[in-house]
Amino acid sequence: MNPQDAWAKAYHQLQIQLDRPTFDTWLRDLILLDASTPDVFVIGALNSYIRDMLEFRLYRTIRKAVSEAAEKTVELRFEVYTPPKANPDAPDDMPLFKLLAQQQAAQEAHAEREVSDDSLSKRVGRPQRPDLPQSELNPRYTFDRFIAGTENEMVYAAARSVVERPASAYNPFFIYGDVGLGKTHLLQSVAHDCIARKLRVIYIPSEVFTNDLVDAIRSRSTAMFRDKYRSVDVLIVDDIQFISGKETTQEEFFHTFNALYTFGKQIILASDRPPHELQTLEARLRSRFEGGLVMHMPPPSLETRIAILQMWAKERDVKFDSQVLEIAAGTKDRADGRAMNVRELEGIFNHMVASMHLTRQPLTAPDAADIVDNFRRPRHVVTISYVLEMTARQHGLTVDDLVGSRRDGAINHTRQVAMYLVREMTSTSLPQIGAAFGGRKHTTIMHGCHKVAEDMANNFVTRAVVEDLRARILKGE
Ligand code: ADP
Ligand code: MG
Numbered sequence: 307m308n309p310q311d312a313w314a315k316a317y318h319q320l321q322i323q324l325d326r327p328t329f330d331t332w333l334r335d336l337i338l339l340d341a342s343t344p345d346v347f348v349i350g351a352l353n354s355y356i357r358d359m360l361e362f363r364l365y366r367t368i369r370k371a372v373s374e375a376a377e378k379t380v381e382l383r384f385e386v387y388t389p390p391k392a393n394p395d396a397p398d399d400m401p402l403f404k405l406l407a408q409q410q411a412a413q414e415a416h417a418e419r420e421v422s423d424d425s426l427s428k429r430v431g432r433p434q435r436p437d438l439p440q441s442e443l444n445p446r447y448t449f450d451r452f453i454a455g456t457e458n459e460m461v462y463a464a465a466r467s468v469v470e471r472p473a474s475a476y477n478p479f480f481i482y483g484d485v486g487l488g489k490t491h492l493l494q495s496v497a498h499d500c501i502a503r504k505l506r507v508i509y510i511p512s513e514v515f516t517n518d519l520v521d522a523i524r525s526r527s528t529a530m531f532r533d534k535y536r537s538v539d540v541l542i543v544d545d546i547q548f549i550s551g552k553e554t555t556q557e558e559f560f561h562t563f564n565a566l567y568t569f570g571k572q573i574i575l576a577s578d579r580p581p582h583e584l585q586t587l588e589a590r591l592r593s594r595f596e597g598g599l600v601m602h603m604p605p606p607s608l609e610t611r612i613a614i615l616q617m618w619a620k621e622r623d624v625k626f627d628s629q630v631l632e633i634a635a636g637t638k639d640r641a642d643g644r645a646m647n648v649r650e651l652e653g654i655f656n657h658m659v660a661s662m663h664l665t666r667q668p669l670t671a672p673d674a675a676d677i678v679d680n681f682r683r684p685r686h687v688v689t690i691s692y693v694l695e696m697t698a699r700q701h702g703l704t705v706d707d708l709v710g711s712r713r714d715g716a717i718n719h720t721r722q723v724a725m726y727l728v729r730e731m732t733s734t735s736l737p738q739i740g741a742a743f744g745g746r747k748h749t750t751i752m753h754g755c756h757k758v759a760e761d762m763a764n765n766f767v768t769r770a771v772v773e774d775l776r777a778r779i780l781k782g783e
Pocket of ligand 2: 490491544
């Protein structure tokens, strides 16, 4: 078989054998440049970035395919080539990062000619690894505080094994399920543990990714944006459903995804629904999401709910007898047919603790039943303005104080508490919350929420204030 035919055959074989993202990103534009040296195929790649990747990661796979097609053992050499009719304007389907890499390759070509045997390890040092902003993680969202019952132990185990072997078993790892079932808790547990293992991690709600991208485009710093997101070992994007309908975000996320995936980096996503129900998601992204492990986060069983209550009681050093705990965990689903979620359970628990502290008496079964009934009654919808109003009232302030710019006294802290509760109790995005708080930036909101989460972990006064307020808002009193 002549070399050109062997190459065509191998190329076709690789297309079948490799997954789509790998093939499209790294092999799509390869050509056979030269085969005049016996048993050596010189393969042309569009830029040094792709060439390094092929040498570093895909050499053996490609060599095997070529050797089989040529029916003899061949060696490969990858070289950068310029296509004859190179169009300096990027073709429409040129992924942004490929274009970037091409420009970079052009700049480097000169330097590389002088230092011709630049070592591979040096060359694969790209992309740049800028310092990452610290991920805003809730210190309480850790694996040891996540109760795994029989219904959710698979998801829990999968999350743990992602930490043990990032990017090897489950990539991407996609968790979906209703609100309040522990998706964010699990995602952040993975983040905490990966950080402890010195991995580069970004945990980010998808709305923040979008905002970051918009900022980068506006300030013409998209290269930095890409370096940041493509230099991580683990990228965790929460509430990915919010990228539905946002084309630019989807485009950029698609390329981020491909770049990370092909470099063997872990991607973890959470959503309120499975990929195929994400209506305005581009098909190619949906198929990427479905290409890994997609798992449903089920509502907690009664036993799990009781175990969660027991854990919280122990942490807070309060005692409830087992009958009370069972009542609190609820044996029936709610009137509207939805199973009880853990966030509601938290509300019930906080009420029980508050009620017990108030009366200084052990909580009886009828007391517990009352509290649960209160929660079971169809409740009002918690809105941003309601949270603002309640928070202001509770602290002797006005809503204007909270959304305004005064920072004196306790206003700033109270404002952050309001941000935290709005974020937790309403389904509004960070930018929307920022707008409601007098046009603050989403990063300010994130910072505020993070501050309060940390305070609550370390300071029981803050915790009591927030929990009391949350209980009142839930009750609508
Ligand atoms: P989601 O992201 O799915 O909406 P969260 O992760 O925000 O849900 O969980 C809501 C609350 O319930 C959090 O306080 C979380 O710690 C708690 N929670 C959920 N599931 C569990 C669990 N299995 N064990 C312990 N806490 C849980
Ligand atoms: Mg969540």
